[in-house]
Structures are given as C-alpha cells and as structure tokens.
Amino acid sequence: MADTKKLTTSWGAPVGDNQNSITAGNPGPTLIQDVHLIEKLAHFNRERVPERVVHAKGAGAHGYFEVTNDMSKYTKAKVFNGVGKRTPVFVRFSTVAGELGSADTVRDPRGFAVKFYTEEGNYDIVGNNTPIFFIRDAIKFPDFIHTQKRDPRTHLKNPTAMWDFWSLSPESLHQVTYLFGDRGIPLTYRHMNGYGSHTFKWVNEKGEAVWVKYHFKTNQGVKNMDPELAVKIAGENPDYHTEDLYNAIEKGDYPSWTLYVQIMPLEDAKTYRFNPFDVTKVWSHKDYPLIEVGRMVLNRNPENYFAEVEQATFSPGNLVPGVEPSPDKMLQARLFAYADAHRYRVGVNHNLLPINRPRVEVNNYQRDGFMRFDNNGGGSVNYEPNSFGGPTEVSEHKTTPFPVSGMAESVPYDDDDHYTQAGDLYRLMSEEEKARLVKNIVESLKQVTKEEIKLRQIRHFYKADPDYGRRVAEGLGLQVPDDVITNA
Structure with missing residues (x-):
C-alpha cells in the first residue's frame, strides 16, 4: 500500500484534524486560534478572481x-x-x-x-x-458591450438596447447578418x-x-x-x-x-x-x-x-x-x-x-508587484542602460517603419458603405438560409419596445438588399419606410 500523503497547511505544517474545529469545550464557541480553520475560510473567500467582462464562459x-x-x-x-x-x-x-x-x-x-x-x-x-x-472603432466598445449585458434597472437582457445600438451603428449590419444566420x-x-x-x-x-x-x-x-x-x-x-x-x-x-x-x-x-x-x-x-x-x-x-x-x-x-x-x-x-x-x-x-509563461528565457527589468512568485530577478541589475552586462535590445527586431501623416483629431472612417458586404452575404445564402435568418431576426426584434428602432433597422436591411428589408418588415407586420424605397 502506497504511503498516504500528509495533509498540510499552505506553509507546509501537518494538519492534525481537518474534520473538527478547535472549540472551548463542547459545544463551543470556536476559538480564533484555530489557524487552520481561519486559513481555509479566508482562502475560500478569495478563490474566485473577477470573471472576464466579456468572454467569461x-x-x-x-x-x-x-x-x-x-x-x-x-x-x-x-x-x-x-x-x-x-x-x-x-x-x-x-x-x-x-x-x-x-x-x-x-x-x-x-x-x-x-x-x-x-x-x-x-x-x-x-x-x-x-x-x-x-x-470598427474601440471608442464604441464599452457602449456596445453594455447593450449585450444586463439592463442596469431590471438586471435582465434588453433586446431594445441591443437593437437600438445596432440601428444607430450601421457598420454592425454585416456582423448582425452573420450572427442571426445559421452560424x-x-x-x-x-x-x-x-x-x-x-x-x-x-x-x-x-x-x-x-x-x-x-x-x-x-x-x-x-x-x-x-x-x-x-x-x-x-x-x-x-x-x-x-x-x-x-x-x-x-x-x-x-x-x-x-x-x-x-x-x-x-x-x-x-x-x-x-x-x-x-x-x-x-x-x-x-x-x-x-x-x-x-x-x-x-x-x-x-x-x-x-x-x-x-x-x-x-x-x-x-x-x-x-x-x-x-x-x-x-x-x-x-x-x-x-x-x-x-x-x-x-x-x-x-x-x-x-x-501564460513563455517557454523561452525571459530577460527584462520588470520587478516586484503582487504575486511575484519567481526569484524576482534575484540580485541582478534592475535598470538600463547599465555597465553590468544586463540584457540589451536586439536591433534587428525593431518594428518596421511606416509613414504617418494628418491632423490629430477625432475622425471617422472615410468609408460609409455598410451595406454592400452585408447584402453580398445575404445573397450568398440559400432560400432556406434566408428564411431562417429572417425568422431569427424577427423573433428578436419583436421584443423591442420602440417601433422607431424597428423601422430604423428595417431601413438598414433594405439598403443591404431590398428583399432582406421587405421580409423582415413583413415578419414584423410593418411597412418598409417610403423614404428608403425612394432613395434606393
């Protein structure tokens, strides 16, 4: 029979009893001197790191x-x-x-x-x-993710917020078409x-x-x-x-x-x-x-x-x-x-x-910080340049140069064609795939509480492909707005 491993505390001391707390007589109360109990509870309270804001599961x-x-x-x-x-x-x-x-x-x-x-x-x-x-611009990312998360008042998912954001961000149409399709x-x-x-x-x-x-x-x-x-x-x-x-x-x-x-x-x-x-x-x-x-x-x-x-x-x-x-x-x-x-x-x-650790040797001048569990660089020099043989840059691995020019200002992309590729994706689908796409979109848009948002999104679908817009509108019992038909 193999030797049984000894249960220890986190500092390596053997644990004498892992089933019963130390108490003042029977039934107690429990004594704070039971450091094994305190350690178990304190560690348990801290077992979860914050979950990822996105991609948590x-x-x-x-x-x-x-x-x-x-x-x-x-x-x-x-x-x-x-x-x-x-x-x-x-x-x-x-x-x-x-x-x-x-x-x-x-x-x-x-x-x-x-x-x-x-x-x-x-x-x-x-x-x-x-x-x-x-x-396509990260300045919109926190707002976008807020619409995908829980409503601050109800703490429920909010399709109205989701479609409101998408309808006001037409660059999303290509991905929306992908997302509500079979894939x-x-x-x-x-x-x-x-x-x-x-x-x-x-x-x-x-x-x-x-x-x-x-x-x-x-x-x-x-x-x-x-x-x-x-x-x-x-x-x-x-x-x-x-x-x-x-x-x-x-x-x-x-x-x-x-x-x-x-x-x-x-x-x-x-x-x-x-x-x-x-x-x-x-x-x-x-x-x-x-x-x-x-x-x-x-x-x-x-x-x-x-x-x-x-x-x-x-x-x-x-x-x-x-x-x-x-x-x-x-x-x-x-x-x-x-x-x-x-x-x-x-x-x-x-x-x-x-x-996360690379499989190669890591040499830099970063030191200290929470949970530094290697030797923290030992006694080696912690600044650069230095005269003590510390690591130096490798010039052949400099990033390749590229030209930049223009005024430093908040500028949008100069391409406002949000519809061609979304329409191309729709037209690539079989009739059965189109039907499923429209059904999925309609079922989601039906939960939106504001008709203005539905009509605004229908305009985007119509601009991508008139058939796309008409079918979503019909599924919602709405008409494609006249202005988008006139300007198509």
Whole structure:
C-alpha cells in the first residue's frame, strides 16, 4: 500500500484534524486560534478572481501547430517557417456576452484565442468564429458591450438596447447578418471556424512586408445548431459545448483546424475597394485567395480548469518578430485593453503563471508587484542602460517603419458603405438560409419596445438588399419606410 500523503497547511505544517474545529469545550464557541480553520475560510473567500467582462464562459485545451507550407517568403516568424515544425499551443473558446455560469448554446459570437509557445516568445491570435465584428472603432466598445449585458434597472437582457445600438451603428449590419444566420449558434466548438479578424503585418528577413488575415478552418466541417434545440439544451445542459470538447479529446477524437492566410501587398491597401483595416469588412477570396500555412490539433485536456483556463490570458499585443500591427483602429485599442484587463483581473505578474509563461528565457527589468512568485530577478541589475552586462535590445527586431501623416483629431472612417458586404452575404445564402435568418431576426426584434428602432433597422436591411428589408418588415407586420424605397 502506497504511503498516504500528509495533509498540510499552505506553509507546509501537518494538519492534525481537518474534520473538527478547535472549540472551548463542547459545544463551543470556536476559538480564533484555530489557524487552520481561519486559513481555509479566508482562502475560500478569495478563490474566485473577477470573471472576464466579456468572454467569461469558456473552455480550453492544449495541442500543437504544425507547419505544412513554409511562410518564410512572407514572414520571419519562426512559428510559421519550416515544413513539419511543431509548436505547442493552448486554445480557449468562449461565448462573448454571458456570465461565467451562462449557457453555451446561446446566439452569440464565439471567442477563438490561440497561444503559440514559440522559441521567440508567446504569440497570441485573439479572434472570434466570425471574420468581422460589430464596430470598427474601440471608442464604441464599452457602449456596445453594455447593450449585450444586463439592463442596469431590471438586471435582465434588453433586446431594445441591443437593437437600438445596432440601428444607430450601421457598420454592425454585416456582423448582425452573420450572427442571426445559421452560424450564430455552432453545433460545438469543434465544428466552427476561427479568424484573427483584424489585418496584421507580416515582415520577412529582408524587411519586406505584406498585410495578412488569419483563417482557421475546422477539419470537422462547419455544423450549426437549430435554435429550438439550442434553447432546449441551454436548459438541460448549459455546459454542452464545454462537455463536448472535453469528451472528444478524452476519448482521442482530437479536433483540428487548418490555418490559412490571405496575403495583400502593402501597396494594394491604398487602392482596394474596401478599407483593408476596417474589421467590419472582409477581403474577397477571389482577390486574395487562401494560402495554407499549417494544421492545429488539440490533443490534451487541462488538468485544472482554474489554473489553465480561467487564469489563461491572451492579448493581440503578444507579438513575435515577423508579426506587427496594422492601422486597424479596433486592433490598436485591443493591443492595450487586453493586457490591461489581465493586469486587473489576474494580476500584474499574470505572465509568470505556468499557463501564460513563455517557454523561452525571459530577460527584462520588470520587478516586484503582487504575486511575484519567481526569484524576482534575484540580485541582478534592475535598470538600463547599465555597465553590468544586463540584457540589451536586439536591433534587428525593431518594428518596421511606416509613414504617418494628418491632423490629430477625432475622425471617422472615410468609408460609409455598410451595406454592400452585408447584402453580398445575404445573397450568398440559400432560400432556406434566408428564411431562417429572417425568422431569427424577427423573433428578436419583436421584443423591442420602440417601433422607431424597428423601422430604423428595417431601413438598414433594405439598403443591404431590398428583399432582406421587405421580409423582415413583413415578419414584423410593418411597412418598409417610403423614404428608403425612394432613395434606393
């Protein structure tokens, strides 16, 4: 018989009794000198870190990424170079709007975040299961998320607020059409695609740069869930997607995705018919075909959900040499906001946690802060420049220069075409898909308490495609406003 492990306190002292508190006689009262009891209760009160403001509910898994097509022509990022090269990854899938205990099968975008543990540091691709987003300037993000969360008065979800915001933000139409279509509720996390969504810059060893977009295509095939079944499952098994991912990996049915990229020459961005940095738009695959990069496989479940999933932190600012940001306004803000959220939620030293720690040596002059649990740099020099052999910059990895010009002012995007791509998406759908899209939208808009909001949204649908607008209007028992028909 194996030796039984001794139960200890957090400071390593053996525990003599873990079933009974120390009391003054029988029945008590309990004595405050029972430090083991006090420690257990105090730690229990602090077991939860604040949940994520968005993407609170999620599941994660470990795996690897293997290069199948060398990308050194376009980027010096080693993670994408060398056919057969494998890099460990950790992936987190999530819903967006719900709380930590919410249902998996709601109509909502899904987060799709990948952490590559590369030999040049961690590289995070932090995207969704949609190639686009609702807004394109982060100054609107807090307002948008407030409409997706609970009403401050009723503490209930508020469809009126949701549609009010969307109807006043026509750039959301493309994503709204995507969300209320079949892909708004994936069958499982394994049966959905993932996208980097933003445009990034790739730079090769010669310093030559291109614009790039990421597409993770599921090898299980895209499969979606019927809304009525989704509602039923939400009540019976709110953790359905979490359970499915865990069980599939546990039985050896490892899900995989093939990573593709679209490549755009830098000069094309100046003349392309859509702003290539606008995250509410896509690039045509005819103009910029998908190029295969590699295959991602998830083959190991976490041993501890809190340590590996809840404490996992991702940021689009976690870049490696050969990958740089673009002028995308949403991306620029996310470079700050994500890391800042982690400093608040998990702590300033969140990157030291095992799930987030790079697999390479880290050398910098950052010291101290809450929960610094390594040797804190020991006795090494903590400033730079210095005369004591401390780490110094590597000049060949400076970010490539790019020109900027113009007045410093609050300016909108100069592209107000919010309708072409949303209409194209609608026209790509089969008659059955269109019918389901309209049904889903109508059922949601029926909950809106103000007719003005419904009519304003109908105008947007009509501008995208007259049939789209007419069918939503008919479903709501309304007429398409005359002014939008006249000006169409």
